[in-house]
Amino acid sequence: MRRLRIIEPVPNSSYHQVDHFTRDMPMKTSSVCFTFAVLTTMLISSVAHADVRLPGFFSDHMVLQQQSKIKIWGWSDAGDEVTVSIGENSAVATTNDDGKWQVELAPMEASKTPVSLVVKGGHNEIKLTDLLIGEVWLCSGQSNMEWTVARSVNAEQEIAAADYPLIRHIKIPREPSSTPVEDLNATWQVCSPKTAGNFTACGYFMARKLAKELDVPVGLINSSWGGTRVEPWTPPVGFEKVEALKSIHESVIGRTPGSATFKSKLSSFIADSEKWLAEAKDSLERGLSIGSPPEYPGSLKPYTSHQDPTMLYNGMIHGMVGFPIRGAIWYQGESNHNEGMLYFEKKKALINGWRELWGQGDFPFYFVQIAPYQYGNEDPSILARFWEAQAETTTLPKVEMVVINDIATLNDIHPPNKQDVGLRLANLALKFDYGKAEVVALSPEVESHSVENGNLKVRFKNVGGGLKTRDGNAPTHFEIVGKGSNGFQPATASFEGDAVIVLKSEKVSDPTAFRFAWDKLAEPNLTGGTGLPVGACRGGKVPGFLDVIPVGEYDLVYELNLAKLGDQIKYDRNNSASIGAFDRIGYLLELNSSEYGDQKLFVTMDAFTDNVKAIGVPTVESKAVFQQKVSGLEVFANSKTIKTGKIGEGNIEFWPNNYGPGNGSGVPGASGQKFDFGDTFADPEAGYGSMQVHNFKAKQTLFAINHWSQGNSADIGIGNGTGDHSDWTFSSSGSKYSAKKLRIYVRQK
Structure with a gap:
């Protein structure tokens, strides 16, 4: 005898089990078995229910943003009631017709005491444990952000000392997509000597400083990919709002099924194809030759490369949009470094696009200016113009930049000293987001310049106690130009007070403009009083070629x-x-x-x-x-x-x-x-x-x-x-x- 268990539906949508016994039947009675199997499948499917579930990046050990409404979402059967709670903090949602639900829990203060997140649906319960409430930062960009603690200087000692259970890290998988991905799968890790080696080094060293200064948990969402350009990280709405990137936006929308452009082009292709088919049938019947069919428009084909616009936003960012964060840190640009001021337009699209979709207003965005590097036989000024474009990004609200020309490795595009990078990022956050006004976080910047007695004087702000040099020598990498000089000439630089540099050259009698660190290999020695380096800059009016x-x-x-x-x-x-x-x-x-x-x-x-x-x-x-x-x-x-x-x-x-x-x-x-x-x-x-x-x-x-x-x-x-x-x-x-x-x-x- 073989025992079969049949599940029978009942009106209240639950079920009870009825046991039956039957004799073993020969295999030749397959029609009876098949009919019975189909009936059983139909009965089971008539009562199948979807379990309530959370996004894949919600896991044990995660960190939730303090002092912000805690947005939590997921999926279940349409019409299901879902209850979400963290202790006494709870909310109820009803799943919509698309199978999605969402709640917002009341803001919570930072806490080092682990809590549990409980989600109850109509058919199951989810419980995530060891959650902390603290500060959450999104870490994104290319290889220098993906660069791990294990590959940084003093890696062995850093890893051995990485006993910081209040720091948590999650690495989003490298998965490009031509369409927005709603669910990201990754697991949060607790910082320890066993795990920290694989953390983003920039993020980790920033988090370590914040955790010590603020005494709160810090969560790092690491969504980065080496060698990537800025365009794939940018959402369509970012490109749409920047006139200089109109062609990129048109290309994106033209490949988006359902858009007016896509429909129009596809309709034209279908019409041309139908016309060709009619002609082909006629030619077949009459025994005539016919030309090739219309080629499917390349502008309708979906992107395939992870370097194409929106591909990494779709696959590695979209699924977490709306998850409360304090802000974002960004280290990228090497792959776009020859674009000059166009990069500023692209960064504007990225930042404003993320901010608009996240719905948190102008959240802080702090980034790292890329380091001096050889870049082969390339014109030395190309990188300098890129640095200028990066610096221009700080004109956007709540955007600041870290300068690192003092810790470069000219023959390695990945400077291994990520400790100072993380520290400088942390200081930006401490000053502008955590009320530590006394922290000097900004590198000195040019405030004004003037020509006096044949010398050019440059005044700086954010000097942090006064300008100085790292080596005690005169400031290096200044050049000036004027009428009659043969282009920019090296300038002798000297200090005048705490914030003024005096520039002069025997080859320039009437200076009109200056530039500083204007070379891809420039490692200048000028700093502020706290040691923060001065970044590449220029000012004044450069005479036309006929003038010099x-x-x-x-x-x-x-x-x-x-x-x-x-x-x-x-x-x-x-x-x-x-x-x-x-x-x-x-x-x-x-x-x-x-x-x-x-x-x-x-x-x-x-x-x-x-x-x-x-x-x-x-x-x-x-x-x-x-x-x-x-x-x-x-x-x-x-x-x-x-x-x-x-x-x-x-x-x-x-x-x-x-x-x-x-x-x-x-x-x-x-x-x-x-x-x-x-x-x-x-x-x-x-x-x-x-x-x-x-x-x-x-x-x-x-x-x-x-x-x-x-x-x-x-x-x-x-x-x-x-x-x-x-x-x-x-x-x-x-x-x-x-x-x-x-x-x-x-x-x-």
Whole structure:
């Protein structure tokens, strides 16, 4: 005999059990068994109920935000009554038609005494234990936020001493999603030597300081992912409110099922597909060929990469939105560092988007300015402009920044000293959120500047007892610029009182602007009285390129829009007839392109000819053929890749001829194998054409204008070429410039 238990429904939605006995039946009576099994399944499913449940990140050991309404939510059967309580603090909710319920418990004060959270539904009860009431901080960003205690300096000692049971940590799994995820699964951990090694180091060291100072529990929600950009962490509403990010918002909404854009594009695709199907059927019947079907629009396809906009917000943030927090800390930017001020717009979208959805007003948002780092051969000022964009973010309400240029590791993008990072974040919170007004938490910042007696004075605020240097030496990494100076020049800096720096340079007689730490490798020594470092900054009006070059000493001979190059050179301005004897010649080349940027170069030299007709583009008609060294070479440029200043000796290669890579004139250092700063002209005379000036000692082409017969596709460039040949030969680069102008000057005797 085999015993079967049948569950029979009764009117009050409970059930009772009826026992039956039957003989074992042969397997061949499968139809009877199948019918019975189906009936049993139907009976069971008719009374199945969903258990009440909480979000997956609600677990034992969690921390709930003090002095804030405690929002708790979950899921159950529609219409179920759910009771939620923490001790005597309780509330009741009814599950809506979508199966979701939510309550708000009354605010509670911080407590080190563990409490339990009890949730009772119609069919089950949940009890979470060892909960604490205290301070909750969201920790997000890329690898430097994800960086663990175990990988920080003094890791072994830090982990051994990590006996702080009032600190709790939860790591949200790395799970991108193209749609908002309502439930996040993770488990809270109690801080101990067994667990702390895997905590976010920035968050842990911040929490340790807060727990000691405030004597309250601290909870850390670690939702971070190494190498990520800011866009995937940002919700759609964040992009929507920033005009500069309109295209990102349109891309997001265009991929969102149900949006008007999505419906419109999908409807058009369906209509085109139906039309094609009709034509295909007709072609099939008539034995005719037909073209390919319409391709599904890429703008409708969901994002797939974790680096795509909204993907990490959807998968790692959305499910906890509304869970009460004190604020957020953020360490990210390395993956966006080449975007300049656009990053400020993106941070604005992130912060305002989170705040709007969280519904807690302008909760505090504290972030870390990324550290100096090599970033390969990248322009040294790119990172400086990014630091400026990060600093601009502090113009948003309740947003502050930690500067860490004093604890960088130039060859490691992950500075392991996270202790000071966490401490500085904690001090921001202590000062602005926890009533510790006496705490000096902000780095010194520029307040104003002025020019007095030929010196530039910079006044700082937030000096914390007065400016000083870490090493006791004069402040480093200051530069100034003025009219007539060859770009920014290193400045001697000295203190004047507690908050003023005096800047001067023998090379700048009339300073108009300054900059500080304006280089990706800058580790300046200037600090406030408490040791907090001063971040990269600049001020004043930088003179235009024409203001900082000594062009006023020269007379214009020729001006040529290089877009008009061709077999015949026709200058836009030609003053050669009015020029007398001269002792120096100057070439000013201005180029602009999306690939190379805004480039300007002014190079002067002692006159290499007394024939003013021969200093322009070396055409056959001009009889200009010069393959020689020049003296008195001085270079002005707006790019740090070009060696500027008084170079002394250089060489020129001016001719209308063809030429080869052989180093016929024996220019020191030239290859003889590739076209560079040492080539040899050849027949025919009316050939390819070269107009090049070189700093051969630095193995550097200063500028090149070759093959001008090709008009807009001539070889044009400032500095060494980016292709196989440093002198731009065969580059056809002229078409890449939106603006290109050459001016030729002489200094008359």
